[in-house]
Amino acid sequence: MSWLFGINKGPKGEGAGPPPPLPPAQPGAEGGGDRGLGERPAPKDKWSNFDPTGLERAAKAARELEHSRYAKDALNLAQMQEQTLQLEQQSKLKEYEAAVEQLKSEQIRAQAEERRKTLSEETRQHQARAQYQDKLARQRYEDQLKQQQLLNEENLRKQEESVQKQEAMRRATVEREMELRHKNEMLRVEAEARARAKAERENADIIREQIRLKAAEHRQTVLESIRTAGTLFGEGFRAFVTDWDKVTATVAGLTLLAVGVYSAKNATLVAGRFIEARLGKPSLVRETSRITVLEALRHPIQVSRRLLSRPQDALEGVVLSPSLEARVRDIAIATRNTKKNRSLYRNxxxxxxxxxxxxxxxxKLALHSGMDYAIMTGGDVAPMGREGVTAMHKLFDWANTSRRGLLLFVDEADAFLRKRATEKISEDLRATLNAFLYRTGQHSNKFMLVLASNQPEQFDWAINDRINEMVNFDLPGQEERERLVRMYFDEYVLKPATEGKQRLKLAQFDYGRKCSEVARLTEGMSGREIAQLAVSWQATAYASEDGVLTEAMMDTRVQDAVQQHQQKMCWLKAEGPGRGDEPFPS
Known part of the structure; x- marks a missing residue:
């Protein structure tokens, strides 16, 4: 731009110089000159097409600008433009330098990253090499152990073989010694027999004579003994018969001896029955709360606690439906008042x-009433055979000796109280049933009879005639099952987990909701099955590694219990009619 305005920068960038000289004009530049025909055109140089008019106008404008009042402003403007260009060049140079620095930093970062990767790879390779060396060392150690074990087994096998060989050699030596000893013994016995036979043959006459003399002497001795004994016995009997005082004393002594033996025998039997009735318990009784002398001597602390215990609630720990609970509570109250008034008990x-x-x-009824209880099972009667009648009488004799009154509970009573008209019952069992009917023909103020059965329709009609009240214990409903689940959950799971004395912990979940869910899933199950389910929860926790019972573990045991209950119901239905959906009359 400077040369356009005729400005020539000096060393300091100030002052204006003359405009650049114009190129010299060439002859014939305009119009191309005159050429004659046949002449070759003149050669064109680089200035042949240059138009100097533009330069002239520029020079003219520069002269006008020089003499103009805006010359200084134009110069400043040109300087500012030149400075702007220089600043732009410097900014570009700085940008270039920054880009170079950024490239250097990126190169340094890339080198550092590459170095880090290299170190990581070297570390990984070192670790892999160390693991491989450790694996080789372990493998080598295991190989050494295996080799040592094989060597030990080989040594042990060789030792066993050596011992077996030594034992075989010792056995063979012993057998050989026994064989030689046996041969020597046989030879010795044979030699002695031959010598004895030879001596007997040589002394046969002498031996016969000795035997004859011994027989004659023995015969003479026996005859003399018989004569002497007959003489003494005859004289004694003659003297005894002639003396009437001796005869009378002898007869009286023999009579008193016979009477004493008979009396002692009967007294022993009576005393044994009394001791058995008072001190022991009959063989038919499996469990009883009645305190005997032997039990008091064996367990004095437990007996004292039982004597000092107060009567319990008849329905404590028993979960029943509201209607059945009200009915059995009336029975408990009536039984307790009967005991207080010493009236006749109902069966x-x-x-x-x-x-x-x-x-x-x-x-619970016996403990609530202040009575003793005794539990027998009907299945124990049939195997006793002919002794069943005696055992039955002993049972009721023992029951009549109770001072507090006895509640005789017969579980599975249909096992021996069946109908007598059927052919399935044996003569011994029929006689035992008759003895039972004889002892229960009238109500007693000494014992109360409670029968339990799953098939009451099989009872003999005389048994039904002796029953005063029948109570149906049906399967628990939804509310009763929930109460049972909560009670057994507290007894077998919650209490052991909170006491901290056992290896049992309980995970965190909603216990009440879980008990309600279990009660809903266990429809048709009895109280005993629910109790077994709670025990299985406890056993599952004991079997776990940490002893913690979780909700999933409880669900698993519930599913197993439900499947087992369904299988039992299938078996019950397969037994025949009357044992299916309605096995018990209501």
Missing amino acids: ILMYGPPGTGKTLFAK
Whole structure:
């Protein structure tokens, strides 16, 4: 731009110089000159097409600008433009330098990253090499152990073979010694027999004479002994018969001896029965709360606690439906008042599915009434055979000796109280049933009879005539099952987990919701099955590694219990009619 305005920068960038000289004009530049025909055109140089008019106008404009009042402003403007260009060049140079620095930093970062990767790879390779060396060392150690084990086994096998060989050699030596000893013994016995036979043959006459003399002497001795004994016995009998005082004393002594033996025998039998009735328990009784002398001597602390214990609630720990609970509570109150007034007890029949609380209520009823209880099973009567009648009488004799009154609970009573008209019952069992009917023909103020059965329709009609009240223990409903689940959950899971004395912990979940869910899933199950389910929860926790019972573990045991219950119901239906969906009359 400077040369356009005629400005020539000096060393300091100030002052204006003359405009650049114009190129010299060439002749014939315009119009191309005159050429004659046949002449070759003149050669063109680089200035042949240059138009100097533009330069002239520029020079003219520069002269005008020089003499103009805006010359200084134009110069400043040109300087500012030149400075702007220089600043732009400097900024570009700085940008270039920054880009170079950024490239250098990126190169340094890339080198550092590459170095880090290299170190990481070297570390990984070192670790892999160390692991491989450790694996080789372990493998080498295992190989050494295996070799040592094989060597030990080989040594042991060689030792066993050596011992076996030594034992075989010792056995062979012993057998050989025994064989030689036996041969020597046989030879010795044979030699002695030959010598004895030879001596007997040589001394046969002498031996015969000795035998004859000994026989004659023995015969003479026996005859003399018989004569002497007959003489003494005859004289003694003659003297005894002639003396009437001796005869009378002898007869009286023999009579008194016979009377003493007979009396001692009968007295021993009576004393044995009394001791058995007072001190022991009959063989038919499996469990009893009655305190005997032997039990008091063996367990004095437990007996004292039992004597000092207060009467319990008849329905404590027993979960029943509201209607059944009200009915059995009336029975408990009536039994307790009967005991206080020393009136006649009533006989009760409790029937229903197994595990519905019949035995538990019978025990609670006895403890609530202040009575003793005794539990027998009907299945124990049939195997006794002919002794069943005697055992039955002993049972009722023992029951009549109770001072507090006895509640006799007969579980599975249909096992021996069957109908006598059927052919399935044996003569011994029929006689035992008759003895039972004889001892229970009238009500007693000494004992109360409580029968439990799953099949009451098989009872003999005389048994039904002796029952005053029948109570049906049905399967628990939804509310009763929930109460049972909560009670057994507290007893077998929650209490052991909170006491901290056992290896049992409980995970965190909603216990009440889980008990309600379990009660809903266990429809048709008895109280005993629910108790077994709670015990299985406890056993599952004990079997775990950390002893913690989780909700999933409880669900698993519930599913197993439900499947087992369904299998039992299938078996029950397969037994025949009357044992299916309605096995018990209501």
